[in-house]
């Protein structure tokens with residue numbers, strides 16, 4: 001039984017997850033951006049409480065966290081939402097408190113591992129996980145291995161530039177995928193194009209726009225078309241770059257995926273002509289609201305409990321071996 005810890009910018013969730021990816025008990029609380037010491041104590045108490053509630057002992061702890069975090073050392077980087085956590089190391093701290101092995105990954109990577117291991121992407125060796133909500137993030141799995149950049153860095157699929165003349169992004173560029181197609185971008189596009197003040201609605205969300213589009217409201221339908229176009233462009237870039245077996249789509253905006261999928265596919269068909277784009281399956285994530293918590297547990301399995309890949313999955317050594325003779 002793995003204790004799972006999902007550290008987000010607004011909340012921290014803790015739970016017990018069994019070997020099939022099922023959440024047996026969970027608790028959550030708002031994140032404290034400044035008080036790391038208090039937060040790690042709460043996490044430790046919650047791990048004990050959820051283990052008790054599930055009637056089990058902990059065999060390990062997995063953590064998925066908003067980034068940047070260092071998956072190898074376990075250290076927190078300069079996380080926008082959690083300034084007081086910088087330089088802290090929950091992996092070392094929890095290892096000392098519980099005397100079990102602890103593993104940490106970026107939450108996008110954790111969720112990608114969960115969908116690849118227990119969810120929609122099971123048995124897909126080349127899989128890209130994309131979550132579209134208040135931002136756009138994800139994780140890349142190639143030949144069954146989580147893809148890491150230099151020094152274990154997490155690639156940011158949401159910050160690929162689609163339109164250098166587009167809206168400014170927190171990263172410094174303009175027209176990133178995130179700034180064009182995340183939920184707030186869809187709402188902003190709608191507000192900009194609403195002619196009547198009454199139509200505008202300050203607190204409007206992507207979810208509401210999708211509901212109006214389903215009812216046939218013309219401007220909402222245009223917003224959906226625009227959204228599908230930019231979702232499609234970003235996904236087309238990923239297909240051109242990686243030609244994956246599958247892309248697993250998740251996040252609050254993708255709850256309305258039925259509205260976007262035809263438009264997304266049309267964009268992909270219109271441009272991905274030099275790769276077998278029709279072989280990349282677009283799939284919806286299957287683990288639901290607890291994907292990140294389940295992902296945190298999967299991080300532990302990925303790090304410490306993996307079966308060695310079969311020969312079929314690792315042809316490289318065989319081929320090179322033969323070539324040497």
Ligand SMILES: [Zn+2]
Pocket residue numbers: 158159169170171172173176178179
């Ligand atoms: Zn950006």
